[in-house]
Amino acid sequence: xxxxLGLLLAAGLLLAACDPDQGPIVTGQPxxxxxSSSVPANPTNPVxxxxxxxxxxxxxxxxxxxxxxxxxxxPPQAQYREFHANCTETHRLSDDPIVFPGLAGAAHNHTFVxxxxxxxxxxxxxxxxxxxxxxxxxxxxxxxxxxxxxxxxVVQPEKVTIYYKSGVKDYRTVQPFPAGxxxxxxxxxxxxxxxxxxxWNCGSYLGKAIPPSCPPGSSxxxxxxxxxxxxxxxxxxxxxxxxxxxxxQGVCPAGNPVPLPMFEMKVPYKLPGGDTSGxxxxxxxxSSFHYxxxxxxxxxxxxxxxxxxxxxxxxCNGYGIDQHKP
Numbered sequence: 001x002x003x004x005l006g007l008l009l010a011a012g013l014l015l016a017a018c019d020p021d022q023g024p025i026v027t028g029q030p031x032x033x034x035x036s037s038s039v040p041a042n043p044t045n046p047v048x049x050x051x052x053x054x055x056x057x058x059x060x061x062x063x064x065x066x067x068x069x070x071x072x073x074x075p076p077q078a079q080y081r082e083f084h085a086n087c088t089e090t091h092r093l094s095d096d097p098i099v100f101p102g103l104a105g106a107a108h109n110h111t112f113v114x115x116x117x118x119x120x121x122x123x124x125x126x127x128x129x130x131x132x133x134x135x136x137x138x139x140x141x142x143x144x145x146x147x148x149x150x151x152x153x154v155v156q157p158e159k160v161t162i163y164y165k166s167g168v169k170d171y172r173t174v175q176p177f178p179a180g181x182x183x184x185x186x187x188x189x190x191x192x193x194x195x196x197x198x199x200w201n202c203g204s205y206l207g208k209a210i211p212p213s214c215p216p217g218s219s220x221x222x223x224x225x226x227x228x229x230x231x232x233x234x235x236x237x238x239x240x241x242x243x244x245x246x247x248x249q250g251v252c253p254a255g256n257p258v259p260l261p262m263f264e265m266k267v268p269y270k271l272p273g274g275d276t277s278g279x280x281x282x283x284x285x286x287s288s289f290h291y292x293x294x295x296x297x298x299x300x301x302x303x304x305x306x307x308x309x310x311x312x313x314x315x316c317n318g319y320g321i322d323q324h325k326p
Contacts, residue, residue, distance in 0.1 A: 063178045065232035065258045071172060078313025081171035083305045085141070085162040086318035087113040087134035092147055092154070095120035098182050098240050098292050108188070109147040109282040113160045115296055118142035124180045127296030135318030136305075140296035145289065146188065148269060151278035158219060158268040161318075162293075166310050167228035167262030169250035174228075174259045174310045176302045177295045184240040185226040185263060186290025188283035196287040198224030202274070210286040214274035221268045222289050228262035229253060240292075261310060265291050 089111055096107035097120050104120040112118050115130045122142060130140040143162055148155040166174050190196060193209035200207055201221050202214035214220050227244045229252035234243035245256045252259050267289075281288050309316035316322045 060237060061180050061235040062233050063180060063235055065178070065230065066175060068175070068252075068258055069173050071170060075170045075172050076313060078171065080315030080322075081166040081174075081310050081313050083164050083309035083314075083316035083320055084318045085114070085134050085136065085139055085143070085164065087132070087139075087143065087160050087162065089113055089157055089160070090116035090118075090133045093119055096144070096292065097122040097142075097294065098184060098236070110144040110292075111147045111157065112142060112144045113157075115140045115142040118144070118294070122294065124182065124295050127294060128298070130296060136301070136320060138298035138301040140298070142294045142296060143265070143291060145265070145267065145291040146281040146283040149280050149282070150271075155269050155271070155279070158270055160268075161266040163264040163266070164261035164305070164310065165264060166259070167225075168247050168252060168259045171313060172311050174261060174306060176299070176306045177260055177297065178235060179295065179299055180235040181260075181293075181295040182236050182240065183226065183244060183263075183293045184290060185265070185293070186224055186288075188281075188288045188290050190287045191284050193285075193287050196289075198222055198289055200286060208287070210276050210279055213276055214271060216274045218274060219268040219270050220274075220276060221266060222286070223264060223266050224289065224291065226263035228260050229256040230258040230260045231256045232258040261306065263291075263293065 090113060092109055092111050094105045094107050094109045095103075095118075096110060097118065100106040100120060101123075102121055106120070114132055114134050115122075115127050116133060117130050118127065127140050127142055132140050134141075143160070148157070168174065186197065193207075196208045198208075199222070200210050201223075202211060202218045205211045205214070210220070227246040229245050229247055231243050237243040243256075244260065245253065247253075247259070279286070283290070305316065305320050308314065309320065309322065312325075314322035314325050
């Protein structure tokens with residue numbers, strides 16, 4: 001009881017300060033202990049009121065963007081302009097180092113992929129050169145999203161894919177994420193499928209809500225894209241979102257002129273018999289799905305992938321290779 005009161009008090013102080021919201025592990029520190037197979041019957045932690053977070057009293061970190069490249073010609077036709085981060089689950093914690101930095105257990109339960117050391121105290125700097133469950137061993141970033149349960153028991157995702165794409169017409173202008181960058185995509189407060197910006201699909205179904213059932217043997221997949229036009233200065237923002245906006249007709253607006261890679265997260269779940277009954281996220285129903293990114297990329301490696309795969313108009317796999325366009 002004392003610990004719960006302490007967490008509530010801490011969250012209240014944050015709200016007062018600012019009003020916004022397994023595969024192989026390959027290099028670095030030891031992984032956390034194995035996650036449990038269930039979460040509380042009512043898994044949404046009341047201390048975490050929104051996916052956009054309560055903000056932080058600390059000043060928003062800043063950086064200086066490189067000048068955006070300009071071209072006088074149209075970019076060559078390219079069907080794909082992307083590379084993938086293919087990652088497996090590492091652990092689950094009721095932590096959110098973006099929304100509740102330093103407050104272990106203050107958030108609803110999250111499933112983490114990528115860096116296995118990620119927790120409430122993580123920063124982009126502490127992630128660097130850490131281990132990873134992603135195929136590219138130099139991607140020590142952390143990616144996390146609410147934990148899915150079925151009648152209270154955890155549903156473990158299959159391999160998660162984070163696509164790094166071009167969200168603008170001229171894919172040659174996209175820049176790497178700057179060191180220290182972080183972002184939240186989506187909103188856990190959203191409980192209305194009609195307003196959900198992602199999609200759910202299995203078999204021939206594609207829609208805004210979890211379907212009543214899936215074909216046996218198929219995977220239930222949720223996808224969500226992110227805005228990609230950066231203000232060129234803020235590595236974070238009070239709501240952890242507004243430092244990036246959507247392109248307008250394929251071009252970044254004047255106030256957010258820097259095109260960064262556009263995320264699209266794909267999370268598949270294998271369900272026995274295709275039964276979707278009793279599914280619930282730790283943040284609410286299927287419309288509350290959202291995800292967080294904290295940049296832990298080796299800067300030179302990420303820059304090389306952006307140049308070769310996105311700027312080069314390729315479809316690179318999780319190892320940075322396009323077998324059809326070397």
